[in-house]
Amino acid sequence: MQKSIIVGLFILLTASVSSQVLAQEDLIEKRQKAMKNNSADVKAIKGAVESKDYATIETKAKDIMGTADKIPSLFPKGSNVGKTKAKPEIWEKSDEFAKEAKNLSKASSELASAAKSKDDAAIATKVKAVGEVCSSCHKQFRADKYSE
Numbered sequence: 001m002q003k004s005i006i007v008g009l010f011i012l013l014t015a016s017v018s019s020q021v022l023a024q025e026d027l028i029e030k031r032q033k034a035m036k037n038n039s040a041d042v043k044a045i046k047g048a049v050e051s052k053d054y055a056t057i058e059t060k061a062k063d064i065m066g067t068a069d070k071i072p073s074l075f076p077k078g079s080n081v082g083k084t085k086a087k088p089e090i091w092e093k094s095d096e097f098a099k100e101a102k103n104l105s106k107a108s109s110e111l112a113s114a115a116k117s118k119d120d121a122a123i124a125t126k127v128k129a130v131g132e133v134c135s136s137c138h139k140q141f142r143a144d145k146y147s148e
């Protein structure tokens with residue numbers, strides 16, 4: 001009787017631990033996909049700047065803004081286990097991390113406005129600003145190698 005309870009508990013526990021690991025893998029994949037999308041947006045923006053395609057610059061800048069607003073929720077505490085480059089500093093200095101996400105939101109929003117007003121000089125400045133936020137956050141919070 002007691003033994004089967006223990007076995008039952010053990011099965012429950014294992015199931016719950018492995019489903020947590022699975023959920024975490026999904027989340028890591030989701031945020032890496034969001035980041036890859038950021039890169040694709042930046043690339044598209046650079047092309048659109050060349051061809052003065054203001055509508056595309058605006059759309060892609062707004063896409064980056066939408067992602068930026070979600071960044072903190074894509075990095076919940078403890079999600080540094082698995083195939084990830086997330087550094088522990090994300091959670092040790094979570095205010096700084098959130099600030100970088102905010103900076104990206106702000107820079108991409110300003111880029112969208114510059115594109116809307118077809119202001120080439122402002123667009124050039126803001127494209128640079130967006131790129132600088134990406135690098136600044138990566139320098140502090142992204143490891144060179146995956147943890148696995």
Ligand code: HEC
Binds near residue numbers: 031133141
């Ligand atoms: C608030 C911090 C922050 C900002 C801002 C940020 N990133 Fe990231 N980025 C990260 C972290 C942390 C990782 C590592 C995620 C992981 O491996 O779990 C990452 C990973 C990436 C990756 C690799 C994804 C993969 O599959 O391993 C790319 C590409 C990337 N970022 C592009 C960008 C671009 C482009 C921007 C700017 C438009 C940007 N990021 C802005 C924190 C940030």
